Amino acid sequence: MSLSLSDIDVFYGDAQALDSVSLEVPRGSIVAIIGANGAGKSTLIRTIAGIEKPRRGSIRYNGTDIAGLPSYKVCDLGIGQVAEGRQIFPTLTVVENLQMGSLLPRARGKEKATMEEVFSLFPRLAERRDQLAGTMSGGEQQMLAIGRCLMGQPELIMFDEPSLGLAPAVVQEVFHIIKLLHERGLTVILVEQNVAVSLKLADHAYVLENGRIVMDGSGEALLHDDRVRQAYLGL
Amino acid sequence: MISRLVDGVPRRALILLGLFLALLLVAPLLVDGYILSILILVLYFAYTGQAWNVMMGFAGQLSLGHSLYVGVAAYTAAALYVHFGIGPWAGVWLAILISVACGLFIGFLAFRFGISGVYFALLTIAFAEFTRVGFDHFDWVNGSGGFFLPVTQYSVNDPLNLRGAPVMFYYILLAITVLAFLFCRWLLTGRIGYYWLAIREEPEAAQTLGINVFRYKMIAVAISAGMTALSGVFFAFYYNNLFPEQIFSMSRSIELILGPIIGGIGSLFGPILGAVVLTVLAESVTEIMHALGYDIPGIKQVFYGLCLLVVIIYLPNGIWPPLRKRLGLGDHS
Numbered sequence: 001m002s003l004s005l006s007d008i009d010v011f012y013g014d015a016q017a018l019d020s021v022s023l024e025v026p027r028g029s030i031v032a033i034i035g036a037n038g039a040g041k042s043t044l045i046r047t048i049a050g051i052e053k054p055r056r057g058s059i060r061y062n063g064t065d066i067a068g069l070p071s072y073k074v075c076d077l078g079i080g081q082v083a084e085g086r087q088i089f090p091t092l093t094v095v096e097n098l099q100m101g102s103l104l105p106r107a108r109g110k111e112k113a114t115m116e117e118v119f120s121l122f123p124r125l126a127e128r129r130d131q132l133a134g135t136m137s138g139g140e141q142q143m144l145a146i147g148r149c150l151m152g153q154p155e156l157i158m159f160d161e162p163s164l165g166l167a168p169a170v171v172q173e174v175f176h177i178i179k180l181l182h183e184r185g186l187t188v189i190l191v192e193q194n195v196a197v198s199l200k201l202a203d204h205a206y207v208l209e210n211g212r213i214v215m216d217g218s219g220e221a222l223l224h225d226d227r228v229r230q231a232y233l234g235l
Numbered sequence: 236m237i238s239r240l241v242d243g244v245p246r247r248a249l250i251l252l253g254l255f256l257a258l259l260l261v262a263p264l265l266v267d268g269y270i271l272s273i274l275i276l277v278l279y280f281a282y283t284g285q286a287w288n289v290m291m292g293f294a295g296q297l298s299l300g301h302s303l304y305v306g307v308a309a310y311t312a313a314a315l316y317v318h319f320g321i322g323p324w325a326g327v328w329l330a331i332l333i334s335v336a337c338g339l340f341i342g343f344l345a346f347r348f349g350i351s352g353v354y355f356a357l358l359t360i361a362f363a364e365f366t367r368v369g370f371d372h373f374d375w376v377n378g379s380g381g382f383f384l385p386v387t388q389y390s391v392n393d394p395l396n397l398r399g400a401p402v403m404f405y406y407i408l409l410a411i412t413v414l415a416f417l418f419c420r421w422l423l424t425g426r427i428g429y430y431w432l433a434i435r436e437e438p439e440a441a442q443t444l445g446i447n448v449f450r451y452k453m454i455a456v457a458i459s460a461g462m463t464a465l466s467g468v469f470f471a472f473y474y475n476n477l478f479p480e481q482i483f484s485m486s487r488s489i490e491l492i493l494g495p496i497i498g499g500i501g502s503l504f505g506p507i508l509g510a511v512v513l514t515v516l517a518e519s520v521t522e523i524m525h526a527l528g529y530d531i532p533g534i535k536q537v538f539y540g541l542c543l544l545v546v547i548i549y550l551p552n553g554i555w556p557p558l559r560k561r562l563g564l565g566d567h568s
Binding site: 076104 | 440442444446449
């Protein structure tokens, strides 16, 4: 067992964003979370990351309760995230952006080796190592955001809308990378608007509606579920 | 540790910096008392600007209330000296401590409760303002009547008590400014420099990268307040008089930050260049107007305003960043 949430409630002021959310993310799996805008997907990720504090419930990671832990401690336990909208440092070069990813205590001293790995995973980044990140294309910036996250030596990566605003060919590439990382043993939580692709990729998926988990099952099963097909695939 | 200070700095930059420092070292031998007093002002603004820059330029936290740190430190050191005969080099530590404590208190209130940007700036103004009002009624240091240090004849220099001729103040301030410059370079090239950069450029990203945003903002405030305290102590012993209305006033806070803004926020040499340009030009304008027979009160402030206008419109990053590019001095000075 890698990560498990039970009965998580999160509020923004008086508005409830998550309502007794429970889910399991076994080690080495890909778990997809799907849902409409405003369903609470990003809140879920931010809560696991320690950025939002749950009012109730527990989040256990490898046996310890991490609910309410500050985000820098959660990161150092090996839970990385590739946030929505990429959030790279536009005025820094590719290499400097990657170095920013390795500031965590757990990643110190492994900077050089990991950077080589990242460059072999993303040859494009190697070509542009001295280019300012802000001048790269959206797809390249997404690669950089993923690479930077890898620099922190995560065991579990949370992707928040990794395909947002990218060209279809690039989306393919991003999903290919996610699959590759999973094959290398990383645990993945994938939040996506692109429901069809993420369900195909996922071992297990949860459907979030108005802050509640309304359905879950294997990716394959949800892909063929009539309600999911109607609501999220437009079929 | 020493190599970190010069790593990646082009040779020409080091040579130019050396020449500049040499010029500052011999300057008192070449100029008269009036020019010397202007040079002291330049160094004062350069140093204080550098201190403010740690918070704004490095960590991205806008303070418009740095007169608070100048003021409490100035009063602390002056009161210790006048009431207890404790010299400034001993008093400065308490002054720094109190300033840092003020900074941490404001920082804690702001950062713990998610106050940032303009609201943080307003908070810093508020604290400076009500400290001013408080000191107006603080009888131990003579309230709004002003607090005065005994003025001695400038025949013997007593650097241990900061009593002496302007030239002594000049060299002490020069040493402090140089040390501050090196210290800031050291900060920027270390891990903390990267933390600050991340916090300044993308606070959200900094958090997702596992940076303890709260702690490093607090450290920036503490360092900035502590450094600013030193200029407060210097101010007290150089001018020998302190008035709450002046030292805590908001226009003082603004005056302190004009140098770094015009020189280039976030750069190391920007605050120094900004202080040189502003002070020298402002004094020249006053002098020229005087020579022409016009004595217009407030002309200096009008001039500051014009400078700010021109720089913001034409050089939004300040004078230094484009200048260092033209001089071929790299991007990180």
